[in-house]
Amino acid sequence: MRVTKFEDLLVWQKSILLSMEIYRLYINNHDWGFKNQIQRASVSIANNIAEGFDRSSDKEFKRFLFIALGSASEVRSMNYLAAKLMYISTDEYNVCNDHLIEISKMLNGLSRSLNRNEVKYL
Template sequence: MHQFKELEIWKRSRQFCSEIYETTSYFPDNEKFGLTNQLGRASISISSNIAEGSSRKSNKDFSRFLEIAIGSCYEIETQLLIASDLNFLTISQSDKLINELSEITKMISKFKSILKI
């Protein structure tokens, strides 16, 4: 088992979740149950799957949860691009979030690759 609170991927994804919530608080009210909700849920999913996977007894199980976290990263990237298309985000806001997300995705992938399965 891994101590998820000590994992940099968990810390960064948790911080990223806060950034998503801060950013989406400025989305139009009619998006409360649309992109705002989807982005919030997907961003929570990253750190949550890292935490849940870390409790598993095998690295193979943990690896599966990391795959799910990566899937959530790709989901968020798509949603951020759509939010940008709809002018809910500026290009610089979108780029900043997508760059941070890309770093998190790479970190999770690298961590997953070093797990002994």
């Protein structure tokens, strides 16, 4: 079954949940530059999945998936720094990191499926 809208992609749904978690974690953080960057990078994951999905070709979609993967890596790096700066607890770090690793694996899998010209998206 072919997915016809990006909202049905599980990786997009998980990316939205991650962004919501990031916003929740940093709602009272007073390091505005850090807070703004991690929030924007987390939103970028879902937005690039959405934008790529609605492009005209699998090649374009794949390009946007790689951008989303880069944003996921940025959030992972910032998540690590947030724990070191004690902006978040170790448990909060672990939860976010687990979600980010899962999202990254899903993005890679979806990209690989486009290489094989499969019509079914995750």
